[in-house]
Amino acid sequence: xxxxxxxxxxxxxxxxxxxxxxxxxxxxxxxxxxxxxxxxxxxxxxxxxxxxxxxxxxxxxxxxxxxxxxxxxxxxxxxxxxxxxxxxxxxxxxxxxxxxxxxxxxxxxxxxxxxxxxxxxxxxxxxxxxxxxxxxxxxxxxxxxxxxxxxxxxxxxxxxxxxxxxxxxxxxxxxxxxxxxxxxxxxxxxxxxxxxxxxxxxxxxxxxxxxxxxxxxxxxxxxxxxxxxxxxxxxxxxxxxxxxxx
Numbered sequence: 178x179x180x181x182x183x184x185x186x187x188x189x190x191x192x193x194x195x196x197x198x199x200x201x202x203x204x205x206x207x208x209x210x211x212x213x214x215x216x217x218x219x220x221x222x223x224x225x226x227x228x229x230x231x232x233x234x235x236x237x238x239x240x241x242x243x244x245x246x247x248x249x250x251x252x253x254x255x256x257x258x259x260x261x262x263x264x265x266x267x268x269x270x271x272x273x274x275x276x277x278x279x280x281x282x283x284x285x286x287x288x289x290x291x292x293x294x295x296x297x298x299x300x301x302x303x304x305x306x307x308x309x310x311x312x313x314x315x316x317x318x319x320x321x322x323x324x325x326x327x328x329x330x331x332x333x334x335x336x337x338x339x340x341x342x343x344x345x346x347x348x349x350x351x352x353x354x355x356x357x358x359x360x361x362x363x364x365x366x367x368x369x370x371x372x373x374x375x376x377x378x379x380x381x382x383x384x385x386x387x388x389x390x391x392x393x394x395x396x397x398x399x400x401x402x403x404x405x406x407x408x409x410x411x412x413x414x415x416x417x418x419x420x421x422x423x
Contacts, residue, residue: 181232182232184228185229192225193242193246195218199218209322215311219307222247226243240292247288252281252288254314259277262321276339280349287304287350301355304353304410305355309348312345312406315406316399319397328403353413358380383405384401
C-alpha cells in the first residue's frame with residue numbers, strides 16, 4: 178500500500194481536528210485558543226492542496242474531505258464563536274444571539290456550490306469560507322482581549338454581530354467574483370488575469386500596511402487580520418463595480 182497517497186488526506190484531517198478542537202475551546206469560553214486553532218486549520222487547508230499536487234495524488238475523496246473539514250473549521254467554528262460571545266455578553270441566549278448561526282448554514286451552501294461550480298478553478302465566486310472565518314475569528318479574539326478598540330463596544334451590542342453575520346452569509350453565496358491567492362506565470366496571463374495578479378500583490382500590501390498601523394496604534398495583532406480581510410472584500414467589490422461600468 179502506498180503511503181504517499183494518504184499524506185494529503187492526513188494534512189486535511191489535521192484541518193478537521195483543529196476545527197473540532199476549536200469548537201470545544203469555544204464552548205468552554207476559550208476564544209483565544211479557538212482562534213489559534215482556526216489559524217492552524219487555515220495553514221493545513223493551504224498546504225493540503227499543495228501537498229496533493231506536489232505528490233501527484235489529487236483525488237475526489239480528498240476534495241470531499243477538504244470541504245467537510247472546511248465546514249467545521251470555517252463554518253461551524255466561526256458561527257459558534259459569534260454565538261457564544263453574544264450569549265456571554267448578554268447573559269443569556271436571546272433570539273438575536275442565534276443569527277450568527279446562519280454563517281454555518283451558508284458556509285455549507287457555499288462549499289457545496291464550490292464543489293459543483295467549474296468556474297472557480299482559479300478564483301472564487303462569492304466569499305471563500307476561510308476569509309469569512311478569519312473575519313469572525315479575529316473579531317471575537319480582539320473583543321476578548323478588550324483593549325478599548327471601538328469594535329469591543331460594537332461586539333457587546335445587539336446589532337453589529339447579527340448584521341455582520343447576515344452580510345457575510347450573503348457574500349458567501351453571492352455571484353461576486355473574488356480573487357484567490359493562486360499565482361500563475363506572467364506569460365500565461367491575459368489582461369484581466371494581470372489585473373487580478375496586481376490585486377493580489379495590492380492585498381499583500383494592505384496586509385503589511387494593516388500590520389504597521391496596528392502596531393503604531395497599539396492594538397492587538399488580530400485587528401490587522403480583521404481589517405485586512407474587510408479590505409479584501411472591499412477591493413473585490415470595487416473591482417467588480419469598475420468592470421461592470423466598463
